[in-house]
Amino acid sequence: MAAIDKSIYEKFLIESADGTKTADISEGVIAFTYFENIFSPYLTARVIVANTSGAIEGDDGNLQSIYNGLPLRGGERVLIKIAGNSKTNEGLDFSQSPDQYFYVASVTNVLLNEGTESFTLNLVSREAITNHTIRIGKKFPTSENISDSVLDILQNYLKTSKIEIIDKTVNQYGFIGNLKKPFYTIMWLASKSVPYDGTDKLDSSAGFLFYETKFGFNFRSIDGLIKQEPYEKDYVYQPGIINSEDPLKDYKIVKYTINRNQDLIGKMQRGAYASQRYYINPVSFETTIRDFKSSDYMGTKGIKTLGEEELHLPFIEESNNDGVIQGSKTLGDLPTRIFVGMLDIGTVEQDASKKGWNDAAVRNADPMKIDAQTTMRYNQLNSNQVIEITIPLNTNLTAGNILRCIFPRIDREERKSPDVQASGLYMIRDMAHYFDRDGSYTKLTMLRDSSGRK
Numbered sequence: 001m002a003a004i005d006k007s008i009y010e011k012f013l014i015e016s017a018d019g020t021k022t023a024d025i026s027e028g029v030i031a032f033t034y035f036e037n038i039f040s041p042y043l044t045a046r047v048i049v050a051n052t053s054g055a056i057e058g059d060d061g062n063l064q065s066i067y068n069g070l071p072l073r074g075g076e077r078v079l080i081k082i083a084g085n086s087k088t089n090e091g092l093d094f095s096q097s098p099d100q101y102f103y104v105a106s107v108t109n110v111l112l113n114e115g116t117e118s119f120t121l122n123l124v125s126r127e128a129i130t131n132h133t134i135r136i137g138k139k140f141p142t143s144e145n146i147s148d149s150v151l152d153i154l155q156n157y158l159k160t161s162k163i164e165i166i167d168k169t170v171n172q173y174g175f176i177g178n179l180k181k182p183f184y185t186i187m188w189l190a191s192k193s194v195p196y197d198g199t200d201k202l203d204s205s206a207g208f209l210f211y212e213t214k215f216g217f218n219f220r221s222i223d224g225l226i227k228q229e230p231y232e233k234d235y236v237y238q239p240g241i242i243n244s245e246d247p248l249k250d251y252k253i254v255k256y257t258i259n260r261n262q263d264l265i266g267k268m269q270r271g272a273y274a275s276q277r278y279y280i281n282p283v284s285f286e287t288t289i290r291d292f293k294s295s296d297y298m299g300t301k302g303i304k305t306l307g308e309e310e311l312h313l314p315f316i317e318e319s320n321n322d323g324v325i326q327g328s329k330t331l332g333d334l335p336t337r338i339f340v341g342m343l344d345i346g347t348v349e350q351d352a353s354k355k356g357w358n359d360a361a362v363r364n365a366d367p368m369k370i371d372a373q374t375t376m377r378y379n380q381l382n383s384n385q386v387i388e389i390t391i392p393l394n395t396n397l398t399a400g401n402i403l404r405c406i407f408p409r410i411d412r413e414e415r416k417s418p419d420v421q422a423s424g425l426y427m428i429r430d431m432a433h434y435f436d437r438d439g440s441y442t443k444l445t446m447l448r449d450s451s452g453r454k
Contacts, residue, residue, distance in 0.1 A: 136177030195221035207377035271337030272379035307450030
């Protein structure tokens with residue numbers, strides 16, 4: 001499906017909150033935008049509607065505007081189906097079952113004139129509303145894996161069947177719900193999760209993401225996402241008008257910008273490279289101090305990366321009587337942030353003891369190791385290289401997919417070679433599919449944690 005193709009709305013229905021009225025707005029949809037984001041636990045969408053005639057029968061039998069006749073006040077269900085106009089692009093379909101329907105979260109930009117109306121519907125998936133009506137009060141045992149707890153919350157609290165992938169965790173974690181909301185609890189658990197790599201050792205890098213795609217909810221490890229196979233086609237930057245006869249037209253990058261390349265100061269403030277952690281044992285009142293160095297987990301020593309180059313941190317300059325000299329330590333050796341916390345011992349166990357800290361189950365997730373790894377992993381992924389690209393519409397893509405992007409090297413050569421620094425594998429952080437009466441396209445925000453083309 002190319003950027004020049006028109007959008008075909010097969011179904012665009014709004015049901016009133018009480019379920020008594022339905023309006024077909026497919027003819028009045030000016031633009032529709034669909035969003036996914038690996039840092040968002042639910043889907044969102046936006047619809048711009050312009051209506052020039054009465055569409056809803058009022059209590060007096062006369063036709064009224066959709067805004068007042070339905071009426072639109074929030075909570076209405078929206079059924080959407082947009083056709084794909086190529087053999088490989090299936091379009092979007094949120095009309096098959098109530099679980100898939102969107103709900104109106106807010107109505108903005110309302111303009112009502114004589115005989116005409118226009119408004120914007122801001123939509124969310126059903127679970128975004130359910131999340132605010134549910135609280136978790138259950139006690140989860142220390143013998144239960146985090147991934148099992150996440151599945152329990154999705155099925156028994158959010159009551160959803162839209163579950164795509166739940167990566168297994170190697171570590172157990174006991175906690176009490178404390179009447180927190182489901183989404184908050186799952187995203188909190190994501191920061192404590194270590195992926196299962198076939199062994200029972202906590203050697204993998206911590207850090208999970210919880211998000212929703214058109215296929216359902218995902219609880220994925222960052223390492224697992226990075227190790228997945230990239231999309232079947234490479235995307236090549238070729239700006240300009242798209243030739244509809246070009247067989248590769250759907251895999252061109254028509255526009256791209258670099259939003260950020262590294263955030264050195266920000267990472268130092270968050271302790272992403274090196275940190276010092278002070279933890280108090282509430283049973284023995286002993287204090288444990290541990291230094292965390294990212295160099296112990298980067299490159300071939302641990303985590304997987306999207307680029308082939310290892311991260312080389314700058315050396316710290318030192319002063320002596322002869323002036324400034326090149327130091328022997330890098331930013332990965334010197335802590336830039338101090339964390340203080342309480343060890344989670346005795347919270348949910350009947351028999352808590354000082355000796356129990358040496359038991360992995362009683363330890364209840366080692367915060368001195370896991371929290372530090374998670375901080376490094378999130379910052380390395382989201383604060384390194386971030387680009388935005390615009391491509392012909394591709395509804396087969398979802399947030400979290402890996403794309404191989406090819407960008408030409410900037411030089412004076414007539415035949416451009418790929419830029420080995422900018423080209424390579426990127427993860428889709430967030431995506432937006434734009435549909436309007438003239439055409440459709442996809443805009444992606446891409447990120448990666450290291451440079452170099454794989």
